[in-house]
Structures are given as structure tokens and as C-alpha cells.
Amino acid sequence: RRAEFAAMRDLPPVTLDGRRITLMVNAGLRDDVSALDVTGADGIGLFRTEFQFLVSATLPQRERQQRLYRDVLEAAGDRPVIFRTVDIGGDKTLPYMNHDAHQEENPAMGWRAIRLALDRDALMKAQARALLEAAAGRTLHVMFPMVSEPWEFDQAQALFETQRRWIADRNRPLPTAVQYGTMLEVPALAEMLDVLLPKLDFLSIGTNDLTQFLFAADRSHPKLAERFDWLSPAILRFVARVAETARAAGVPTAVCGEMGGRSLESMALIGLGIERLSITPAAIGPVKAMVRTLDAARLRADMARWLAEGAPDMRARLTAWADEQGV
Numbered sequence: 042r043r044a045e046f047a048a049m050r051d052l053p054p055v056t057l058d059g060r061r062i063t064l065m066v067n068a069g070l071r072d073d074v075s076a077l078d079v080t081g082a083d084g085i086g087l088f089r090t091e092f093q094f095l096v097s098a099t100l101p102q103r104e105r106q107q108r109l110y111r112d113v114l115e116a117a118g119d120r121p122v123i124f125r126t127v128d129i130g131g132d133k134t135l136p137y138m139n140h141d142a143h144q145e146e147n148p149a150m151g152w153r154a155i156r157l158a159l160d161r162d163a164l165m166k167a168q169a170r171a172l173l174e175a176a177a178g179r180t181l182h183v184m185f186p187m188v189s190e191p192w193e194f195d196q197a198q199a200l201f202e203t204q205r206r207w208i209a210d211r212n213r214p215l216p217t218a219v220q221y222g223t224m225l226e227v228p229a230l231a232e233m234l235d236v237l238l239p240k241l242d243f244l245s246i247g248t249n250d251l252t253q254f255l256f257a258a259d260r261s262h263p264k265l266a267e268r269f270d271w272l273s274p275a276i277l278r279f280v281a282r283v284a285e286t287a288r289a290a291g292v293p294t295a296v297c298g299e300m301g302g303r304s305l306e307s308m309a310l311i312g313l314g315i316e317r318l319s320i321t322p323a324a325i326g327p328v329k330a331m332v333r334t335l336d337a338a339r340l341r342a343d344m345a346r347w348l349a350e351g352a353p354d355m356r357a358r359l360t361a362w363a364d365e366q367g368v
């Protein structure tokens with residue numbers, strides 16, 4: 042089927058009932074950008090900037106960060122790239138960085154991502170400058186990881202805006218616009234959508250961390266890997282509620298967790314009203330093939346009914362539905 046997916050490169054991901062689904066790729070290194078041309082994806086929905094930090098022997102200085110971001114933007118051309126600020130700390134410790142001496146018992150829930158970046162703000166200031174200068178003359182999309190409360194978004198955005206003014210004061214070239222968004226991967230943030238959404242240009246649901254926090258189940262624990270299903274009604278109801286609230290507020294909402302890269306899971310997400318997916322490049326072909334055979338409105342109606350009933354066997358129902366409909 043590889044050749045079949047390759048042949049679809051230039052066909053749009055449109056459902057049978059005319060919904061244009063935005064399919065983007067997850068990336069993290071310079072070479073990953075070639076996936077845009079190979080797959081015909083709409084852009085990079087998640088660029089994990091911590092990869093550069095993790096593969097470097099020393100802390101990447103601002104100039105090096107900036108060069109990477111500029112190369113990525115140039116290769117992407119007019120397709121958008123959503124840069125996620127560093128998600129380091131926790132288990133992604135950097136040998137050259139002075140983390141706090143004590144070992145964390147629960148690194149995934151520890152001093153990581155935006156928590157660390159707001160405390161060590163020199164790191165985030167350098168990254169903000171690198172991103173703003175790299176995106177001179179175009180739109181910059183910035184996204185913050187592991188935001189748990191709206192004030193963390195405010196503070197991170199204010200830090201970027203301060204750097205933007207600093208650059209403007211020196212009459213250096215700036216992005217034409219900066220769009221700010223956040224990951225939704227900590228369940229508490231979903232309780233604050235009324236406060237959060239008016240601040241955002243976009244939202245992206247990170248189902249990898251979200252699932253582990255929703256079920257209190259370590260995402261890398263081998264004994265738990267099979268236990269909780271991405272298609273369980275708790276996750277689907279959660280995503281449906283966020284998608285619906287964000288849609289009503291007019292905030293474009295994507296899913297960027299690995300869940301979206303599986304055809305049945307991505308079908309279910311579309312059935313919940315998610316029309317933007319950022320997935321692993323290898324999944325673009327299979328997901329696009331699924332999208333082009335899907336009646337999204339029909340699936341939405343059926344899923345809404347099943348979820349209202351609290352049906353525990355969503356995977357079986359979705360599999361049967363896909364077979365029946367020839368998806």
C-alpha cells in the first residue's frame with residue numbers, strides 16, 4: 042500500500058461529506074522537515090525544540106538555536122511550523138545543565154517544561170529571541186508545553202512579548218505576526234477553558250501526557266502499556282468536551298499526541314470534532330486514506346450516542362463501524 046499512499050501525496054484530505062482535515066507532521070530535527078515534501082502534509086503541527094538540546098553535548102547557544110529554526114522555516118516555505126518551547130527536565134535531563142541536585146520521584150510530574158522554563162527564564166529568553174529573529178518577515182507560531190494553569194501561559198507569552206519589544210527597540214526585523222498557543226496535556230487546564238481560550242490563537246491536545254495524567258498511569262510503564270486504551274470513553278469524552286468548548290470559542294484545536302497517528306484512533310478523533318491532526322510522518326498516507334473514505338457527520342452522530350450511553354467497548358464499536366462503512 043506504500044505506492045498507493047505515495048500516489049495520494051497531492052490529494053487533499055477531505056472527507057466524503059466535505060470536511061477538510063488539516064494533516065500536519067510532528068518533527069524535532071532539521072532533517073525531519075523533508076517529511077513535508079514527501080508526505081504532502083499541511084505543515085509541522087509540533088516541532089519539539091528540546092531535541093536539539095538533547096542531542097547536543099553542550100547547551101545550544103542562541104545563535105545555534107536560531108540557525109536551526111531559520112533552516113526549518115525556510116524548508117517549510119509557506120507551510121506553518123508550530124514551535125514548542127523546550128520540554129526538558131523530568132526524565133529529559135541535560136548532562137550539561139545544572140538541574141536541582143535531588144532526584145525526582147515522579148519526573149513526568151516534576152520540574153519540567155514550562156515550569157522549569159519560567160523559573161530558569163534566561164533559557165526561555167534566549168529561545169524567544171532565537172525564534173523571533175528566525176521568523177523575521179513571517180508568522181511565528183509558538184506553543185508552550187505542560188501548561189497547568191492559565192497564568193503560566195500569560196507569563197510565558199509576556200516573556201516573548203518583552204523580547205519582541207527588545208528587538209523592535211533596536212529596529213531589527215521582526216515576525217509579521219506572532220500566534221500563541223498551548224498544549225493541553227494536564228487535565229487541570231481543561232477546567233479553566235473559559236479563562237484560557239480567549240487568550241489563545243490555537244490549542245493542541247497532547248494525548249501522550251494527557252492519557253498518563255488522566256488515568257494516573259505512567260506512559261512508559263510496560264505493565265500498563267496495554268491496560269488503558271486511547272479509545273476508552275473517558276479519553277474520548279474528555280477530548281470531545283475540549284473540542285466542543287474550543288470550537289464554540291473559535292479557537293482552532295489539534296491533537297498532536299501519537300494517538301492521532303493510528304487510523305482507527307484518528308477516525309475517532311474526527312468523530313469527536315477534531316479536524317486538525319499532527320502526527321508521525323509515516324502515518325500521513327494511511328490517515329489520509331481513511332479521511333477520504335469517511336462520512337464524518339455520520340460518525341459524529343453515532344459516536345455522540347455511544348458516548349452518551351457510556352459504552353465501554355468503543356474500540357470494538359469503532360472497528361465494526363469502519364468495516365461496515367468501508368472506511
Ligand code: PEP
Nearest residue numbers: 226247248249250297298
Ligand atoms: C504529548 O504529551 O502528547 C506530546 C505530544 O508531547 P510529548 O510526547 O513530547 O510529551
Ligand code: MG
Nearest residue numbers: 226247249250
Ligand atoms: Mg507531552
